[in-house]
Amino acid sequence: MSNILNVSPSPHAHGKETTKKLMFGVVVALLPALFTSIFYFGYGAIIVTTTSVISCLAFEYLIQKFIFRKPVTITDGSALVTGMLLAFNLPSNIPVFIIIVGSFVSIAIAKMTFGGLGNNPFNPALVGRVFMLISFPVQMTSWPVPAGFSTGYADAVTGATPLAIIKEGLKNGESLSQLVTQIPTPSQMFLGNMGGSMGEVAAFALLIGFAYLLIKKIITWHIPVSIIGSIMIFTLILWLLNPEKNADPMFHILAGGVLLGAIFMATDYVTSPMNPKSMIIYGCGIGILTVIIRVWGAYPEGVSFAILIMNAFVPLMNAYIKPKRFGEEVKNG
Amino acid sequence: MPKTFPIGGVHPPENKITADTAIELLPVPSSVVIPVSQHIGAPAAIIVNKGDYVKTGQKIAESKGFVSSNIHSSVSGKVNKIDSIIDTSGYKQTAVFIDVEGDEWVETIDRNSEIITEVRLSGEEIIKKCLESGIVGLGGATFPSHVKLTVPAGKKCDVLIINGVECEPYLTSDHRLMLEKGEEILTGVTILMKALKVGKALIGIENNKTDAINHLTKLATIFSGVTVHALKVKYPQGAEKQLIKALINREVPSGRLPLDVGTVVHNVGTAYAVYEAVQKNKPLFERVVTITGKSLSRPGNYLVRIGTPVSWLIEAAGGMPEDTGKIVSGGPLMGKAINNADVPVVKGTSGVILLPKDESERMEISRCIRCGKCIEACALNLEPYLLMTLSEKGLFEKAEHERITDCMECGSCSYICPAGRPLLDYIRLGKTAVMKMVRERNMK
């Protein structure tokens, strides 16, 4: 027979899912948040996102091409996702050179030194962000107030984030009921009309992305739900104990990066645990750490740190927390 | 709400192209090749010689040992030679080559098409008949049926499960059989119940085959103890342990058999074969085979004599399409790719699928992105990504600890992996190594 047949072990079929499709699925899920941030922050949002994405892709390309000398895989979309997530974690008026430094840290240090996609223990975008936060604290914490396209890139009016307002206020001995006039209302927060980093402000846009990820089965509910749930429960307890000193759960969820972190950062495949049981433990860990940092720590925001800390535990969880196997025998049973 | 098994599973596209094509009789080819090892267990010993004249249904190889099976000639004619041929196992196996002359059946076979529902034989006689007629599990595993029907002392079976799930994409042979031979199958089920001494039989069918469910439900009213159950479509529902879990919510412990939870699973095809053996005295020498493929001009379900070369079957279905890249014997997820079209149809061949070139290449392998989709897909909640790494590195003790031997090789993990990693390839490798290791340890 002239026709030479292929032979391989079973299965002879493969699902439609590929790494690339999953990554681009995440990009699509990020689009609503991107649009709202452009709506609120105007040119700044566009400049920051483009810079971050382009520099992430460029660093990945350069490293793979000239240092690894292996086939370049920037088309798999993982650097694109990192670039977008990094941008979403930045204020919209941050100088371009800082973004480039941040992308370098994300891609070159947090991802490539470990061997590239699949091997990095820490979420690259978060490592980049935390690096920037520590190195450029001033630029990283001057948040432009939403003004759409009415102001330019560099001359945006800046204000504090709701979390920072509360942190500062409490430190100065004010009580929450006094501060409440300075912070946005829950509905404003839900729509994203407040100061903050680009991607984290609009809760509704992030939730749309979440729904998309769930429907497309790109992520499962375990991590986001356990993060949000544990934050809610923890802050509820604190709030009930002392409503004058502690903000209510709704505020904690909507303010700052909880939703962005829970939906997009903590669920990063590579750096999150792989089975549902550990996913829930991981999520609860992030939730609790976030609240601890927010309420007792030096920084007003704690999601990034919490996720990075829990990232460190992931290999341990993968090794020791096992799913219950089918047909696992109960002892003496 | 249709039932299903609780954990894991995937939903490959069904592609049941031939679901509405009635079973046709495939003309007898001019020569057949009958391998002596078509079942799990010891190969049968050949009892004919070169030059002998054999009749259709005549025994040509005898079972060796308890777990083994008789083999019968599927045609009448002269034994041309006894030689080896590459069969679906991928290696050369001893086989009997027969040149067909006419079609003369052994006289004891009742060729009347009238359906006999009354079971006259006793339990023991039924089991003996199954052994005699060379009945094996026709779902694909080809485990000798008489072994499965013999309940060892100390074990109890209280319910029989009949597998009409056919969860593999493309395949429709069981589906057609249920539609066209419903009454025979139900009689076969009654026979199996009698052999096992159980009063209850559950037939599980996925609800993409509503016509078969309705048909059998209607017929089942006259067979006492037999009920038909619709199941949600999900692969690998046809796996014994998953089907048991779905139907009667019992979980077979790892490393044990269904009998340990008081049940036995048989395929509908097997039930039909048992009917024919017991009521019609007809040994297993032909079976329904689905021949299908997207570019095949006349895909269909054929009643095929064992030993017919696959190429003959492909001819009948309109000839091999130009773009054929791979021929799979069995379903696309668990079947075996064959390396040439001369491979004979054997008892376990439930279908032959011709995959076009673009579907027959594996995708490029990239790094594991640790998405956990393989864990999610595994119906046994194993961690395929880990098992693969362990097998690749040769860490077999650890792999054993992670229960690599539980893997039923369903292929869901390789199917779902977005990075195209050959998970099952390596798991199978590790599993073989671990089983060998365990065997050696037990010998000591």
Add this chain to the structure above:
Amino acid sequence: MSLTVLITIISLSLLALISSVILYFIAQKFKVFEDPRIDEVQAILPAANCGGCGFAGCRNFAEALVKAETFEGLNCPVGGATVMGSVAKLLGKEAPVVDPMVAVLLCNGSPEFRPRTSKYNGASDCRISHNLYIGETDCSYGCLGLADCVRACAFDAMYMNSETELPVIIDDKCVACGACVKACPRKIIELRKKAKKDRKIYVSCSNCEKGGPARRACKVTCIACGKCVKACEFDAITIENNLAYIDTNKCTFCRKCVTECPTSCIIEVNFPPRKPRIEVQAEVVNDNPNV
């Protein structure tokens, strides 16, 4: 202020002191006596940890050497006579003479001689292909070409020849550790005694099938015709399992068998060219760039 510094220094020093004392006692308690010669022997061994000696690593081998009564059966193929000699001197024992060996591939089925009948498309691993089916050709004994042996070699002594799709052994680098022999699922790599000038004559085929089917699968297979057995004046060739085998202990490298073989499956390497009147059909197998 200075008080804080003082307290810190004192408390940390105390902590360090206490921990070191604890560590010291623990170390004492769990101390295992080890023969100091083990370390010395290990220092002599090549530290390749290749497993060629049959032990898991150089240290295990060193332990075995120190414990052993005689060196019978103990050999480090990597270090060879020099290393074994110095170990023997150190331990005051005698190292038996072990012939140096070299690995050879018993298959010559390049695509030219052994037509491909299917295309393997699974994971690139000989073991998987071997477990799955006969292979890309009709020979169920021959090389599968997926380079398990090359990956197993810790000395870079093997590479895949892309044209013949067969592995090539670089004699100069091969230390005969046997890793490839173990790695090959088809067991077609053999360790043979090294001859002078690295000459080799061997039957490069592993097909145990009868002549007919074997030949159909591959043009350069051994068909067990027995011609070489008759040609050999030294009784060095035997046929077993439809396969000729040349005993290195008896072979005198006269090359008579090579020209006798109708399928040219006996291979000669590193010989000077023959006188022109004899036509040689044997394949050039030594495409080693280092020679």
